[in-house]
Each structure stands twice: as C-alpha cells, then as structure tokens.
Amino acid sequence: MSYIETHPLQHSTILRIYSEKDEIESSPEYQRNGGIWTPEKKQLLIDSILNNYDIPKIYFHQYTREDRNNSGKVYSIIDGKQRLETIWSFIDNEFKLSDDFEYQDDENIRLAGMSYNDIAQEYPKIKIKFDSFVLPIISVNTDDVDLIEDMFSRLNEAAPLNSAEKRNAFGGDMVKAIREVSNLGLFTQKVRFKNNRYQHYEVAARYLLIESSNYESSKLIDTKKVYLDAMAKKYKSDNLNLVNTFKQTVTNVIQSMETVFINQDNLLRTQGIMVVYYLLFKKALHENIKINRIDLQEFDERVKNNRRIAEGNYEDADFELLEYDRLSQYGTNDVSNIRERFRIISENLGI
Template sequence: MSYIETFPLQHSTILRIYSEREEIETSPEYQRNGGVWTPEKKQLLIDSIINNYDIPKIYFHQYSREDRSKIGKSYSIIDGKQRLETIWSFINNEFKISEDFDYQDDESIKIAGMSYNDIAQEYPKLKIKFDSFVLPIICVITNDFDLIEDMFSRLNEAAPLNSAEKRNAYGGDMVKAIRDISSLKLFTQKVKFKNNRYQHYEIAARYLLVETSNYENSKLIDTKKVYLDSMAKRYKTGNTKLVENFKNNVEKIVESMAITFINQDNLLRTQGIMVVYYLLFKKALEKNITISRIDLQNFDDLVKNNRLKAEKNYEDADFELLEFDRLSQYGTNDVSTIKEKLRILSEYLNL
C-alpha cells in the first residue's frame, strides 16, 4: 500500500545544509530547472534571512538507507530549489547584497552592497547569525515515487509553472521518453534557445505527439497543450514497448537533424520552426533524400529578403514566401499552420 509521511528536518541551519549539499540531489526528474530568478529576487531572499523574516518551506524527499547506498545521496529537493541555490551562490560570493539594504536590528551596521566574505570580515557576528538561520525544511518519506511527483505538482499549483513543467511532474513512460529525447545532441548542442523553463521538453513532446497521432489516427493533429498533456497521461503506464517505439522513431529523425545543423544554429533560434523541420526531415528520410543546411539557410534568407522587398513594393514580393513569413508570426501549434509552412518549404526543396 502506498504511503507518504512528512516531518521537519532537525538542525537545518544554513551552514549545515551548505556543508551537506553534495548529499542533496537538486535536479530530480520532477523538478523544474533553476537559474530563472532575477538578481533582485535573490537579493530579497538574503535580505529576508538576515532580517530574520520567515521564508517559505523547503521540501526534501528523504531516501531510505538502501536507496542512499545506491544513489549516493541522502535527499532530493521537491520544492525550494531556487531558494537553496540562491543561498549557496551567496555563500560562494557569486552576488552581493542589494545597495539599498537596511539591517533592521541595528541601523549602524552598513552591509549594503557587501558579499558574504565582506560580511565575514567586517561583521563576523552577523555572518554567524546568517549561518545559524534555521531553514524551514520538511522531509518527505514515501514508498511511491509517483506521490512525490504529485506533491511537487500540488505545491507549485499556485506558482507560475508553465505547461512543460507541469507535464514533467506527471511521471511515467511518456514523460521519461520526453526527457530522453531532450538530452540528445540536437537539444544539447544544436538549438539556440535554452532549456531554462523546459523549452526542450516541450519540443520533444511535440515530436512524440507527431508519432503517436500518426499511430492512432494516421494524421497530424494540433500540437497544443491539451493534446500533449493527454498523450503524457495516456501513455504513462501500460504501453512501455509502444512508447519505446515512438521514442526510437523520433531519435532517428532527431539524429538526422543533428547531423545537418551546426552548433547553436541560428536556424534553430526559436521553437516555432522546430516541428516543421521535424516533419521535413521525417519526409526526407522516408524518401531517402539528404537535406542540406545550405538550402535551409538560403530559404531563410529568401524569406527575410522577401519581407524587405514587400515593404518597398508589395507587388514584387513572392506571395508564398510572404505567407510562410506571415504564418511564422502567429501561433505555431495549429495543424493547418504547420502543414502550410511544411508545404511551402518542401516545394522550395523539391520534396
């Protein structure tokens, strides 16, 4: 029978947690990525701690003794990753306190604009106070990993999680396939947009949706949130082999794309073109045709130059290229938009 229990972590001072940070897994699969806090938000957290304000609870998944020996970690973060990483980066002198900081307990102490090391040298007692601040850490013990993912999703329901982050918390076979695909070279080296809010996961999910909709309906469907979420839930369990087949199909096409595109490719600067390129390479593989990056770059240049031409004299511009450009400015998830862009690009490449 599944169970979940919670209890406060004892002696959870900042210094103790910092000293044990190697035992803490900061990026379990259900987590969203760090690195999205602004400098001002980081400074506000340190301000709150030094001035002894309450801060939101941090949740740890505490591993069993058996799991600890296998994983080499004692905990993983369910919620509070950005808070912990902010505290650790402050201790590592990676940013300074705000220039307008006021220490409320003693206005004669001026630490505005100081780093952690500056405080240690100028006000050692204040540094000790900071180190001794007790973080409100709640430990979670469970025998069902899905309950951890469910808890993470519930804790963040009031926070601005995007669709990919919420979907990642579902767990299961399809979500694992999404993660696996997003770790391939196309995403780690070739695309120009980052994965701070799981943008790579979103594209990987759309690629898998192309394969699942082809299997289920023999046609392409909208790549909107409702269909991506439905796919992740539908293939969560019970279809492991089928999901593996979908993943293998995607991997073949993604590997072909990775060969064609260069690192940090400007052609892959936005998410909007990614599904069109996927379908293009899928068609090329079926026809045993090699797609040249030069041809794709030439097409991209034609679209840009045609736009400039239309601004000067609309009648001289190429309508098909204008239509491709127009569709690129609108939603990229409608199947009609995807198909039309694919048609125009395919005809240019004689596919």
C-alpha cells in the same frame, strides 16, 4: 497501498544544510531548472534571512537506505530549489547584498553591498547569526516516487510553472522519453534557444506527439498543451513498448537532422520552426532524399528578402513566402499552420 508522510527536518540550519549539500539532489527529474531568479530576488531572500523574516517552506524527499546506497544522496529537493541555490551562492560569494540593504536590528551597522566574506570579516557575529538561521524544511517520506512528483506539481500550482515544467512533473514512461529525447545532440548542441524553462522538453514532446498521433489515427494534430498533456498521461504506464517505438522513430529523424545543422545553428533559433523541420526530415528519410543545409539557408534568406520586397512594394513579393513568413509568427502549434508551412517549404526545396 502507497503512503506519504511529512515532518519538520531537525537541526536544519543554513550552515548544516550547506555543509551537506553534496548529499542533496537538487535536480530530480520532476524539478524545474534552476538559475532563473533575478539578482534582485536573490538579494531580497538574503535580506529576509538577515532581518529575521519568515521564508516559505522548503520540501525535501528523504531517500530510503537503499536509494542512499545507490545514489550517494540522502535527500532530493521537492520544492525550494531556487531558495537553496540562492543561499548557497551567497555563501560562495557569487553576489552581494543590495546597495540599499538595511540591517533592522541595528541601523548603525552598514551591510549594504557586502558579500558573505565581507560580513564574516567585519561582523562575525552577524555571520554566525546567518549561519544559524533555521530553514523551514519539511522532510517527506514515501514509497512511491509518483506521489513526490504529484506533490511537486501541487506545491507549484500557484507559482508560474510553464506547461513543460508542469508536464515534467507528471512522471511516467512518456515523460521519461521526453527527457531522453531532449538530451540528444540536436538539443544539446544544435539549437540556439535555451532550456532554462524546459523549452527543449516542449519540442521533444511535440515530436513524440507527432508519432503517437500517427500511430493512433494516422493524422497530424495540434501540438498544443492539451494534446501534449493528454499524451503524457495516456502513456504514463502500461505502454512502454509503444513509447519506445515512438522514441526510436523520433531518434532516427533527429539523428538525420543532426548531420545537417551546425552547432548553435541560426536556422534553429526558435521553437516555432522545429516541428516543420522534423516533418521535412521525416519525409526526406522516408523517400531517401538528402537535405543539405545550404538549401535550408537559401530558403530562409528568400523568406527574409521577400519580406523586405513586400515592405517596398507588396505586389512584387511572393505570396506563398509571405504566407510562410506570416504563419511562422502566429499560431505555430495549430495543425493547419504546421501543414501549410510544411507544404510551402517542401515545394520550395523539391522534397
């Protein structure tokens, strides 16, 4: 039977953890992305440490000796990535204390607006106090990484994890396939929207859902959270060959898309269009039809121009293009919406 054990990490001062940060994996697969805290939130954390406030617990997964030999890492962060990255970036002088910072131990000491280096030069004892602050780190030992992923999901249940971040914590074969698809060039080079909250994972999951539902029922279904989550759970294990088949089909379509779109393509500016384009390129591949970017660009311009025409005189506008425009704004994960937009763009492009 699998086990999971926890205990406080000894001697976990800020300076020690900073000195060992190369031995800490900050982005295990179940983690959400870093770098999304506001400057004000970062400053508040450093304020709390300097003024001796408690901060929330940080959880580390302690690797086995074998895992250490393979990865060169001793720990990975289960929860607390943003806090650690904030502390490390303060030490690296990437931001300063807020302009209204007050040092509560001695109101005569003015640290407002100071960097870590400023404090080290002007108030070395306070710098030592900061370095010696003991971080509340809990070490987790387990023989089953799925328990780690489950723990991460549970720890963040009260935090604003979005659907893609929660799904990423499920683990398993399908989640791994989602990650791998999201690393293809379409996402790393061509799309304009960022992946700071796993937006690329979300689109990749929708593509795989199209293929899994096609296999199961030969039908297109809603690409909503409930169906994406169900897919990730259903194909978590024992269906690796099927998952790889879905992934290969998706990869083939994506590679076709990559030859048409340019880097940071304005046509790929939102997630809402991505499923429609996928279906369009899949159909073109099946029927051996070549899609060129000029046609897609011209269609996009016709939709925009038609919107302007409707603003001046609604009766002069093309109804189907207006409907495509409307559907592109609302309910883009509804199967009826996807089908209708796919029909309109297909007919306009002659595909």
